Amino acid sequence: MRHGVARFVTGFLALPVALYLFYVVWPFVQAAGYSLTDWGGYSNSQRFVGLDNYVRLLSDELIRKAFWHNVFFLVTVPLFTIALALFLAFLLNVGGREDRAGIRGVFGSALYKVIFFFPQVLSLVVIAVMWQQIYRTDSQGLINGLLIKIGLVDADNPIAFTADPEPFLGIPAVLWWLLLIAVWSGAGFYMVLFSAAMQSIPKDIYEAAILDGAGRFDTFFRVTLPLLRDTISVAWVYLGFIALDMYALVFVMTPSQGGPNHASEIFASVIQFNAFQKGQFGYACAIAVALAIFTILLAAVQLRITRRERIEF
Amino acid sequence: MSVTPENLGDLSRRTLLQRAAAAGLLAVPAMGVLSACAGSEPEKSDTGGGAKSKDNPFGVKDGSAVKVVVFNGGLGDQWAKEDKVIFSAKHPNVTVNMSSTQKIKTEEQPKMATQPSDLVMNSGADMMDRSTLINEGAIEPLDDLLTAPAWDSEGTVADSLLPGTVTDGTQNGKFYVVNVAYTVWGNWYNAALFKKEGWQAPTTWEEFFALAPKIKNKGMAPYVHDAVHGYYPRWALMASIWKTAGKQVVVDIDNLKENAWKADGVVKALEPWEKLVKDKLLLPGKLDHTQSQQAFLDGKAAFIQVGTWLKNEMAATIPPGFELTLSDYWHNADDKTPKDVFASSGEGFVVPSKAPNKEAAKEFLRAMLSKAGSAKFAELTKSLASTKGSGDNVQDTALASANALMKNGGSELISVKFQDFYADLDKESQNLSEELMAGRLTAQQFVDKMQAAADKVAKDSSIKKQTRTA
Numbered sequence: 001m002r003h004g005v006a007r008f009v010t011g012f013l014a015l016p017v018a019l020y021l022f023y024v025v026w027p028f029v030q031a032a033g034y035s036l037t038d039w040g041g042y043s044n045s046q047r048f049v050g051l052d053n054y055v056r057l058l059s060d061e062l063i064r065k066a067f068w069h070n071v072f073f074l075v076t077v078p079l080f081t082i083a084l085a086l087f088l089a090f091l092l093n094v095g096g097r098e099d100r101a102g103i104r105g106v107f108g109s110a111l112y113k114v115i116f117f118f119p120q121v122l123s124l125v126v127i128a129v130m131w132q133q134i135y136r137t138d139s140q141g142l143i144n145g146l147l148i149k150i151g152l153v154d155a156d157n158p159i160a161f162t163a164d165p166e167p168f169l170g171i172p173a174v175l176w177w178l179l180l181i182a183v184w185s186g187a188g189f190y191m192v193l194f195s196a197a198m199q200s201i202p203k204d205i206y207e208a209a210i211l212d213g214a215g216r217f218d219t220f221f222r223v224t225l226p227l228l229r230d231t232i233s234v235a236w237v238y239l240g241f242i243a244l245d246m247y248a249l250v251f252v253m254t255p256s257q258g259g260p261n262h263a264s265e266i267f268a269s270v271i272q273f274n275a276f277q278k279g280q281f282g283y284a285c286a287i288a289v290a291l292a293i294f295t296i297l298l299a300a301v302q303l304r305i306t307r308r309e310r311i312e313f
Numbered sequence: 314m315s316v317t318p319e320n321l322g323d324l325s326r327r328t329l330l331q332r333a334a335a336a337g338l339l340a341v342p343a344m345g346v347l348s349a350c351a352g353s354e355p356e357k358s359d360t361g362g363g364a365k366s367k368d369n370p371f372g373v374k375d376g377s378a379v380k381v382v383v384f385n386g387g388l389g390d391q392w393a394k395e396d397k398v399i400f401s402a403k404h405p406n407v408t409v410n411m412s413s414t415q416k417i418k419t420e421e422q423p424k425m426a427t428q429p430s431d432l433v434m435n436s437g438a439d440m441m442d443r444s445t446l447i448n449e450g451a452i453e454p455l456d457d458l459l460t461a462p463a464w465d466s467e468g469t470v471a472d473s474l475l476p477g478t479v480t481d482g483t484q485n486g487k488f489y490v491v492n493v494a495y496t497v498w499g500n501w502y503n504a505a506l507f508k509k510e511g512w513q514a515p516t517t518w519e520e521f522f523a524l525a526p527k528i529k530n531k532g533m534a535p536y537v538h539d540a541v542h543g544y545y546p547r548w549a550l551m552a553s554i555w556k557t558a559g560k561q562v563v564v565d566i567d568n569l570k571e572n573a574w575k576a577d578g579v580v581k582a583l584e585p586w587e588k589l590v591k592d593k594l595l596l597p598g599k600l601d602h603t604q605s606q607q608a609f610l611d612g613k614a615a616f617i618q619v620g621t622w623l624k625n626e627m628a629a630t631i632p633p634g635f636e637l638t639l640s641d642y643w644h645n646a647d648d649k650t651p652k653d654v655f656a657s658s659g660e661g662f663v664v665p666s667k668a669p670n671k672e673a674a675k676e677f678l679r680a681m682l683s684k685a686g687s688a689k690f691a692e693l694t695k696s697l698a699s700t701k702g703s704g705d706n707v708q709d710t711a712l713a714s715a716n717a718l719m720k721n722g723g724s725e726l727i728s729v730k731f732q733d734f735y736a737d738l739d740k741e742s743q744n745l746s747e748e749l750m751a752g753r754l755t756a757q758q759f760v761d762k763m764q765a766a767a768d769k770v771a772k773d774s775s776i777k778k779q780t781r782t783a
Contacts (some may be wrong), residue, residue: 040773056775138541138598140606156597163540163599165753255541255599258750261744278736280775 028292034285041281052284063287064279066258066265070075072171073179073246073266074298078239080183082232084188088116090220092191093198094206111193117188127185128252135177135253162253165263180247186242190235197231198224233306237299247272261276265293329728346353351396368403369674370679378408379673380510382421384436385413387602387625387658388494388609388694392433393681395689399464400680407673409739414529417441425451435490436660446663447484453664454487458675473682476727478658491678492658493690494604495697496620497639497715498548499655501609504636504710518585518643525594528615536597537614538590538750541601543743544732544748549618550583551729552642552655556580568780574764578649583749583756585645589676590752601750603627610635618642624695624711637711643716654725660701709718731767734779741766 035053039046057063092109119127134142137160147153164173201224209219218232225232247268251257258269267287275284326673383393390413390757397409414420418439421430425441435441444454446452459471459698460480471526473560475495482490489725500515510531515521539545555563558578565573589595596605606627609617617623624637631637644651651749662681680686687698695712697704697719704716732739745762748754 136598136604138596138604144598156593158598160599163751255741255747256543256743259543259744259747261753273736273740276457277740278776283775312668 011279032289035287035289036297037282038280039282039285041275044280049282053194054290055285056283057286062262062265062270063267065262066270068267069175069264070244070246072175073243074240076179077182077186077243077246078236081190081239083234084183084187085194085235086225086228086232086241088112088187088191089194089198090224093195094219099274113192119185119187120189120192122185124185124248125252127181127188128249130199131181132253133135135166137161148172161256163260163265165260170287174254174260174264178253178264180243181249181253182246186239189237194231195226197228199248201227225311229306233303235304236306240298240302241295244291244298262310319622321772346537367462369676371457371675373404373407373673373676375404375406377670377673378410380430380434380676381409381674381677382417382430382434383411383413384417384434384440384660385415386437387557387622388696391698392690393694395693396677396681396686399683399689400677402565404673404676404681410678410715415439425665427667429666429668431664431670432677433663433665434660435663443490443661444484451666452489453668454489455482455491455664455678456488457630457676458491458678459488461675461679464679464686466684470679470682473684473700475656475658475697475699475701477656477728478566481658482661490661490663491682492661492699493687494694495656495658495661495699495703496622497654497656497697497718498552498618498620499639499641499715499718500616500618501623501637501639503612504613504638505634506615506636510596513639514638515643516641518645522585522588522592525592526780529594533612535594536615536616537600537605537608538618539595539602539605540599540747540750543745543747544739545619547732547742547746548620548655550746550749552727553582553586554579554654555653555727555729556642556644556648556651560653563729564725564781565694566767567734569731569767569778571771574760574767580756580760581645583759585643586749587756590750595750612722620733621696621711621715624709628695631666639711639714639718641722650723652721653725653727654718654722655727656719656722657726657728662699675683720723730779730781735770735776737770737773737776738766 034046036050038049038052040052082218092113096103108255120171122130136142136144137158138307139145139155139158141149141158142163144153144158148155148158156223160173161177163173164177166173168176205223205227209223214222245268246266250264250266250269254260254264257272258265271284271287271291274280274287330707337531341579355633363369363377364426365372381393381397381553390572393411393413395410400409401407417433418437418441421433422441424430425446431702435443435446438487459469461470463470463473468688471479478492479488479490482488484490491752504514506512507514512524512527512541513520515524521535528535533711538549551563554566558576558581562573562579565576570707596608601617603626605614605617606623607630608614610627610631621639624631641652641654662678664671668674682698682700684700684702687700687703690696690710691703691707695707695709697712697715702713706714707713732742742763744760745754745766749756749759771778
């Protein structure tokens with residue numbers, strides 16, 4: 001009988017597994033294979049060059065630059081997105097009416113939830129095009145226009161946003177402006193995720209805390225945050241992946257796709273340039289493989305650091 | 314095709330994304346299709362064999378049919394329909410099946426190996442890669458078209474073409490691509506406004522810098538440029554280098570000759586641009602191509618530099634009474650070649666090697682390059698055709714001024730190749746051009762950084778080197 005089950009299951013799974021191997025795993029293997037060649041991308045011929053591409057990668061200035069920009073996003077995107085999402089979720093679920101009985105969100109929280117979640121239903125390209133108008137660099141832009149009208153910005157020297165490579169806190173300004181969009185568009189989703197997690201925390205824990213005289217601050221840091229650890233750790237890993245990508249925003253928003261003058265270069269933009277503009281697919285594959293290894297390592301490390309004993313409730 | 318003005322002009326971020334995706338998706342299947350095509354011998358055409366004569370140099374057979382595919386982009390497709398009328402007047406018994414599309418590669422590439430159209434306009438965002446087509450033997454050399462007598466003028470077809478057109482369509486010593494449009498670059502201004510204010514359009518930098526304060530007094534910025542796509546300012550910078558330092562310096566730059574950027578005159582050519590930025594003669598803001606063009610049309614800036622597609626691209630928003638006029642890039646008093654004009658041909662037609670009726674396809678090209686056909690092209694698209702004299706009878710300030718510029722130009726056309734040769738240098742020069750125009754680099758720093766970038770490419774053994782002779 002057990003034998004029959006195994007055959008039944010195998011029969012069912014064979015096709016999906018085959019499709020998965022062919023369309024998902026095989027391209028990865030192929031990319032790894034191409035990374036050892038000097039394939040140009042538009043012909044059938046390629047030469048095996050061993051690890052040359054990887055050696056070259058280590059001394060590539062552009063990749064070093066891209067690496068640090070990716071690290072910047074890797075730190076800031078999860079940090080700011082999770083902080084903002086947690087803050088919003090707390091306000092919407094347990095932040096209201098500190099002085100009265102019952103645990104609820106601030107007034108109108110149902111409406112806020114919809115508003116905050118809204119960016120999530122837009123595609124990233126729509127978001128980017130919309131922010132292009134907001135970030136327009138003359139008085140017709142939403143932000144510049146407003147600030148010029150109230151006299152905070154000089155009309156002869158408007159904010160250049162994504163065309164500005166000047167450093168702010170040591171990081172090119174363009175990266176901060178891109179970060180703002182990434183956080184804006186991501187916070188809504190994680191707010192909903194954290195809301196769901198918060199709602200599954202039993203109300204009596206909060207009630208007990210309030211009876212003991214805990215304010216909003218204490219309830220958040222002593223009750224909510226520890227009980228959300230698992231959810232936050234998942235969000236952290238997931239946002240890490242998003243931060244390593246950032247491709248669409250850089251591609252659509254910045255001059256010369258990674259500019260001005262390489263100030264917003266990231267892994268993905270370097271891969272795109274090497275593969276499609278330079279016609280060095282082999283090298284681009286090597287960068288992609290390096291990125292994949294980096295991503296997997298990162299996820300492993302993050303999950304290990306955040307692993308703790310579960311609290312059952 | 315060397316330059317496709319509509320592509321550059323229409324280069325929105327959305328099309329870029331689509332193109333990047335399409336390039337990725339198509340690279341692999343395209344190889345299969347094209348290699349299949351190269352592997353087998355083209356079938357013998359059964360429609361040729363008509364009697365050859367001066368009026369019918371390719372021997373088009375009566376009763377045959379020819380399929381023509383036109384790219385329906387920024388130039389529209391009405392001009393091609395006029396060519397059909399011209400063709401049919403001479404060959405009433407040849408059926409012309411004309412269709413227009415924006416998806417050239419999507420629709421034509423799969424047919425290249427089996428039953429392609431006879432004449433394909435390979436243009437737009439979805440165009441087939443020219444080098445691949447040639448290397449795979451998928452398109453026909455058209456050298457016999459050049460030596461054929463012109464449709465309605467003296468001499469051969471080659472004689473009737475504007476300078477550069479044959480070179481632009483030639484690869485590996487053979488002529489493959491017939492570019493029908495001609496683009497001229499320079500500084501645009503509103504002649505009506507200049508007349509009203511009593512301003513004289515400058516031809517030299519000295520005149521421009523003398524005029525600039527007067528323009529500023531009217532609350533206008535003297536100059537605006539695309540501050541997002543670096544190849545826009547690069548046209549102007551390279552044109553200045555050519556004019557000031559002479560052709561050989563640009564040829565040396567293209568050939569990665571040692572210290573080519575450090576040659577006499579290069580820094581001097583860029584110093585007026587540095588001054589233009591330092592004197593705050595630019596419109597504030599980092600506008601992209603359509604935003605800057607609109608700012609110019611709205612009267613916020615007196616000059617903008619782009620190519621002749623400007624009129625078509627902005628047709629919907631040009632205010633009434635605006636006399637769009639093209640003038641040459643400004644030069645210095647002691648420049649080496651001050652009168653050379655920046656111009657080149659684009660919008661290329663190709664004849665697939667397996668086309669069933671190549672004779673009629675070539676004959677159709679001959680009709681297209683006729684005086685009558687090119688005059689219609691200029692009239693309908695407000696752009697010059699690559700045939701000489703196409704703009705002579707058109708009453709349009711934009712076209713007439715471009716036409717005049719070509720006629721009064723120097724002996725050579727300004728052409729720069731390094732950006733087509735080397736992607737690295739292309740990107741670096743775009744970045745640095747914008748940095749110069751943003752005032753973050755001086756002319757000297759720009760030159761030093763370009764030299765460093767060129768040296769890096771010259772030393773990089775993974776990059777295939779190319780040279781230009783002329």
